[in-house]
Structure formats: C-alpha cells, structure tokens
Amino acid sequence: MAPHRLLPLAFAFAACAAGAETSPYYLGVAQSLTHDSNLLRTRDGEAPPDGRSRSDTVSNTSLVAGIDQPISRQRLHGSATVSATRYRDNDDFDGTTYALDLGLDWETAGRLSGELSTQAARTLRQDVRTAEGDALSQANYENSRQADFVARLGSVTPLTFELGAGVKAVDYSADSMAFREYRQRHALAGLRWRPGGSTSFGLGVRRTHSEYPHLFAGLLADPEDRRDRDAVDFSIGWAPGGSSSLDLRLSRARTRHEVLDYRDFSATSGALVWKWDPGGRTRMDLRLARDEGQDSEVQTSVFSRTTDSLRLQVQHELTGKVALDARVLLFRRTLRGSPLAIDVAEGRDSGSHVGLGARWQATRGLTLACDASRERRGSNSDARLSSAYHATVLGCSAQLVLQ
Incomplete structure (x- = not known):
C-alpha cells in the first residue's frame, strides 16, 4: 500500500488521542496532496501500460470520526475514515476509499475479560x-x-488463560486479481504466567485455515486451494527498567496445502521487539522478525514463504507542538509457487522502505504534516514471482477536528 493512502488514517489516530482528553467523540475533515513517482510500481526499465502515466499527483479529501467511550466496566472505541481520491493523470482511478474499525474491551465482575473487534x-x-x-x-x-x-x-492473577477466534476476507474488484482473493479463519488457545516483577511467559497453540477460491481459475478443473497452518507459540515479556521493554516470540509451524503439495513446509518464525521510552521527547521502536506466508507486515503474495525484516522507528518532539518521525524497514523474502500452475518457481528478493515525516499541532484541533518516503525492491532470482522497482512518495496533509 502506498504511503499517501495512509496519511488520513495516521491523522485520524492523532485526532482520536487528542479528542480523548476532552470528549469521547471527534469529527473532522482532512485534505492531503501526494506525488508518487511510480504509482503502478512499474518494473525498473519497463514502460507503463499504454495510456498510463508512471507518476501521478493524488488528492485525498477525507471525513474522519471516532469514539472512545467508557461504559461501566467496558470501553467502546472506534474510528472511521472515508476518502474521495482524485488522480491528476490517471483519472479513471478516481474513487472512494474507506477504513473502519470498531472495538469493545469488556470485563465482568469476576475474572473474565477480553476484546471484540x-x-x-x-x-x-x-x-x-x-x-x-x-x-x-x-x-x-x-x-x-x-x-x-x-x-x-x-487477568488479575499470575496465571491467565486465553481463548480466541477470528475471520478475515479479502476481495479485489479487478477480475484478473481474483487469484489473490482469500478467506481465512483462525482459533487460538494459550496461557500466560506472570511470576512477579517485570517478566511474563506465554505458551499457546493456533490453527489457521485459509481458502483461495480462484487461485487456479482457468488452469485447473477445481480452481480452489485450501491451506492449513498449525503453530505453537512461545513468548517472553521483560521490562528491565521504566524506560524500555523487550518482547520475544518464537513459533514453530507446519503449513499444508490441499492442491500442489510441493508448497508444504515447516518453519520456525519469531520476532524480537524493543521499545524505548525514557519519558522525554524521544521514543524508539525496534523490531527484528521472521514471518511466514502472508502474516508479514511487508506486503506479500500467495506465494510468500518467509520474510525476514528489520524495522526501526524513532519519534522526537522538537517542541510541544512539533514532532518528527523517522522510519526504516529492510526485508528479504523467500517465495515459492507456480503462478501459472505449470512448473515450480522459487526465488528470493529484498527491499527497503525509508521515510521521514514532520507534524505540527497548530491548534488543539488543527494538525499539519508532511512526509517523504523511498520504497525499493530488488530483482528476484525468478522474475515470475516478483520484479525490481523503486518509488518516491512526497505528501502533505492537513486535518481539522471538532471535539
């Protein structure tokens, strides 16, 4: 997802935090203007499709709203962003986008609690x-x-038991993208032990079932593929001091496909997250991870096997109203699949995302921000799975919120 499509959501989050200080509700408008040097993520050395412009300037006009309302022991929270997007050159891409989320943190008079989102x-x-x-x-x-x-x-005792479940569905409007559509559901069970002090341990199991209803459309008699992933997760949380915390997760998983079982594999994944917040003007997050399949924060495809990534984000408040944000993401992916169901393709690629942003809280309700980012992906050893490209995105936004 290109960064300019995230700007309104970032502002909505900032507005929600500001609004929570005075009122459980907020309502506002946002406007962003962004230039993307490679809108279609065209391959290096490749011309854009006929009638298309490689670069474009994009305007987003958004309505934002949110709520953060305690209700007795419960808390209702949510946000909504609806945007009208206009493209200067590729104007047939003009349309409406949105992002909605709603959650309920609940708690009983006993020892039961949880979240619904x-x-x-x-x-x-x-x-x-x-x-x-x-x-x-x-x-x-x-x-x-x-x-x-x-x-x-x-939740208030040293030993906590946890049960969870979830569903997800992804569809595309273009018929040629039907092979990427999927349905997913998962269930989990686990326990967490807090022996005291700043240390906690977790152990859990998770099962994820994914269905790709059109993965082999036009290629096989049955176009659907199904995938099951069984995982055991172990985690440690440690806060050695008031300014930093460490979280470690290790997972051992086995993935099995119903069609073309050459894609079956077992792997170990995990993540190490360090958060540093000394209570001053600077905060830092560092994440080192190996993720499987489509679980990575890096955009992946149905053919992604593992993704190794390193992410660093630093936020610094220059004054009470001006803040800077710098971020770096490096990744390397292993892909294995058969895009045309003819033979097996396997390869690796790597890339990076670098960004720098600034935000000015002009008044309690008015926020101005600018952001610059550079995105790059190197060539894959098998071009059928991915290809090299680079893009630069520059944008500025303004948001006015009523609380």
Whole structure:
C-alpha cells in the first residue's frame, strides 16, 4: 500500500488521542496532496501500460470520526475514515476509499475479560500484478473485512488463560486479481504466567485455515486451494527498567496445502521487539522478525514463504507542538509457487522502505504534516514471482477536528 493512502488514517489516530482528553467523540475533515513517482510500481526499465502515466499527483479529501467511550466496566472505541481520491493523470482511478474499525474491551465482575473487534477497508491497489506478471490496465480496489474475539480468565492473577477466534476476507474488484482473493479463519488457545516483577511467559497453540477460491481459475478443473497452518507459540515479556521493554516470540509451524503439495513446509518464525521510552521527547521502536506466508507486515503474495525484516522507528518532539518521525524497514523474502500452475518457481528478493515525516499541532484541533518516503525492491532470482522497482512518495496533509 502506498504511503499517501495512509496519511488520513495516521491523522485520524492523532485526532482520536487528542479528542480523548476532552470528549469521547471527534469529527473532522482532512485534505492531503501526494506525488508518487511510480504509482503502478512499474518494473525498473519497463514502460507503463499504454495510456498510463508512471507518476501521478493524488488528492485525498477525507471525513474522519471516532469514539472512545467508557461504559461501566467496558470501553467502546472506534474510528472511521472515508476518502474521495482524485488522480491528476490517471483519472479513471478516481474513487472512494474507506477504513473502519470498531472495538469493545469488556470485563465482568469476576475474572473474565477480553476484546471484540471488527475492521473493514477499501483501498486502491494498483501495485499488484496479474498471475501472468502483467501490470493492471484498470482500477483495482482491495476490499477487506476482519473480526476477532479474545476472552481471558484470570487477568488479575499470575496465571491467565486465553481463548480466541477470528475471520478475515479479502476481495479485489479487478477480475484478473481474483487469484489473490482469500478467506481465512483462525482459533487460538494459550496461557500466560506472570511470576512477579517485570517478566511474563506465554505458551499457546493456533490453527489457521485459509481458502483461495480462484487461485487456479482457468488452469485447473477445481480452481480452489485450501491451506492449513498449525503453530505453537512461545513468548517472553521483560521490562528491565521504566524506560524500555523487550518482547520475544518464537513459533514453530507446519503449513499444508490441499492442491500442489510441493508448497508444504515447516518453519520456525519469531520476532524480537524493543521499545524505548525514557519519558522525554524521544521514543524508539525496534523490531527484528521472521514471518511466514502472508502474516508479514511487508506486503506479500500467495506465494510468500518467509520474510525476514528489520524495522526501526524513532519519534522526537522538537517542541510541544512539533514532532518528527523517522522510519526504516529492510526485508528479504523467500517465495515459492507456480503462478501459472505449470512448473515450480522459487526465488528470493529484498527491499527497503525509508521515510521521514514532520507534524505540527497548530491548534488543539488543527494538525499539519508532511512526509517523504523511498520504497525499493530488488530483482528476484525468478522474475515470475516478483520484479525490481523503486518509488518516491512526497505528501502533505492537513486535518481539522471538532471535539
């Protein structure tokens, strides 16, 4: 997802935090203007499709709203962003996008607690390609829906039991992207032990079932593929001091496919997260991870096997109203699949995302911000799975919120 599509959501989050100080509700408008040097993520050395401009200037006009309301022992929270997007050159991409989320943190008079959440989003996705590796010639919207439920027993005791479940669905408006659509559901069970002090341990199991209803459309008699992933997760949380915390997760998982079982594999994944907040003007987050399949924060495809990533984000408040944000993401992916169901393709690629942003809280309700980012992906050893590209995105936004 291109960064300019995230700006309104980032502002909505900032507005929610500000609004929570005075009122449980907020309502506002936002305007962003962004230039993207490679809107379609066209391959290096490749011309854009006929009639298309490689670069474009994009205008987003958004309505934002949110709520953060305690209700007895419960807390209802949510946000909504609806944007009208206009493109200067590729104007047939003009359309409406949105991002909605609603959650309920609940607690009983006993030792039961948990969360219920749901999200829905519609986003323009021109940065993906067809199964044949061709750039898209039409507007392509990604529609995603997700719901999750978690219940805990013993949240105020040293030992906590947890049960959870969730569902997710992703669809695309372009027919040529149907092979990427999927349905997913998962269930989990685990326990967490806090022996005292600043240390906690967790152990859990998770099962994820994914269905790709059109993965092999036009290639096999039955176009659907199904995938099951069983995982055991172990985690440690440690806060050695008031200014920093460490979280470690290790997972051992086995993935099995119903069709083309050459894609079956077992792997170990995990993540190490360090957060540093000394209570002053600077905060830092560092994450080192190996993720499997489509679980990575890096955009992946149905053929992604593992993704190694290193992410660093630093936030610094110059004054009470001006803040800077710097971020770096480095990644390396292993992909294995058969885009045309003919033979097996396997390869690696790597890339990076670098960004720098500034935000000015002009008044309690008015926020101005600018952001610059550079995105790069190197060539894959098998070009059928991915290709090299680079893009630069520059943008500025303003948001006015009533509380």
